[in-house]
Amino acid sequence: MEESLQDNVEAQQRALAGLEGKSTILRLISAVGSYSLGVIPLRRGEDGLVLATFPGICPAALAVVRRRLQMPLCPVAFDENVMMFFIDKLYLKGRGVNIHTFPREDFLEDEANDERVLSLKEEKPEGTGSALAADEIVLADLRLRSELRNLDRPAPPALDAWRLGEFCPAWRGDGDRFRVWSEQPLPKEIPLLLQYSEDYHGDEYYRDLTAVAVGEWPQVLFPSEVQILGIREDGALDLYLDGATHRIPPGSNPVLRTSYCLVRHGYRFRRSIEVRVREIARVRRDALAFDPPFRGAGAPELRKWLGLETD
Structure with a gap:
């Protein structure tokens, strides 16, 4: 069976489609475990449990499965797109998962981390709400930078992988007044107008x-x-970053960073996140001027966004 599945996408699809409704075999690995470690159990064979896997997953990911199930494994590399489709169809069913993160790159080798690798991460910080006066508003300008590096399958950047997304600025300081790109004044139920680039x-x-x-x-x-x-x-923002809450008062320009490791689809990744606070202003609502939503391609906001002007 394993040889007939290797490099045979149609056979792989049939094998995984046949698992629907077979909860006994699917329950051998949790939904989070399937997503994180990149495996789907197919059947019990004479030599061990036959697993469909993403191609080239790291040995440490298979070791986690082996420790959890306490049985020999017979991994078979499946097509990447087939695996993504059936992990969602058989396990996730359209739901997202929040997975645990780890400070060290060798986290999969530590058996003490297995339970966290196989379980959901509960991360739901409570909102603190707004204590701002009704006649005031906070204008914030943030820049986010995130990098996700595959530790097991490093690849150079491809030129055709670059793209510019939407460009939708919210506001700009204009002397002692502030210009907002909005068709109408913002209601008092909106205490924060935020623009952030990513x-x-x-x-x-x-x-x-x-x-x-x-x-x-x-x-x-x-x-x-x-x-x-x-x-x-x-007017200070309560900004949550990776488990810690930071108070960011108006006029301050901190740069916050975090970095951690995770496993997804059987590959280890290192993610780095930087949050750069460019401006936070607490202003009276009557200091706002309103213009139609931004459309001009030559404005300084666009030049700065493209890196043609410095902060």
């Missing part, structure tokens, strides 16, 4: 600039490690 470096490379009128908490910027939990009376 530079992502991983299997693709992109840059977005997003405008968000925030009235509910927490406001998730990067699932689930970067969130704005609320605003204090003095």
Whole structure:
């Protein structure tokens, strides 16, 4: 069976489709374990448990499965797209998963981490809400940079993997007034107008600039490690980053960073996140001027976003 499945996408699809409804074999590995370690149990064979795997997964990922099941394994490399489709169909069913992270790159080799690798990470920080006066608003400008590096299958960046996403600025300081790109004044239920750019470096490379009128908490910027939990009376933001909450007052420009390791689809990754606070301003609502949503391609915001102007 294993030889007939190798490099045979149609046979792989049939084998995995035949697992629907076979809960006994599927329950050998948890949904999180299947997603993280990149495996789907197929059947019990004479030489051990036959596993469909992502191609070239790291040996330490298989070692976690072996320790948990206490049986020999017969891994068979399946097509990557086939594996992604059936892990979602058989296990996730369209639901996202929040997986545990680890400081060291050799975390899979430590048996003490197995339970966390195979289980969901509970990360739901409570929103603190807004204590800002009704006649005030906070304008925030943040820059996020994230990098995801595959430790087991490093690959050079491909030129065709670069793209520029949406460019949607929210506001700009204009002397002692502030210009907001909105069709109408913001309601008092919106205490925060946020613009944040995101530079992502991983299997693709992109840059977005997003405008968000925030009235509910927490406001998730990067699932689930970067969130704005609320605003204090003095206009300071409660910014959550990877397990810690930081108070960011108006006028301050901190740079916050975190880095951790994770396993996904049987490959270990190192993720680095940087949050650069470019500006936080607490202003009176009557100091705002409103213009139609931004459309001009030559504005200084776009030049700065493209890196043609420095901060």
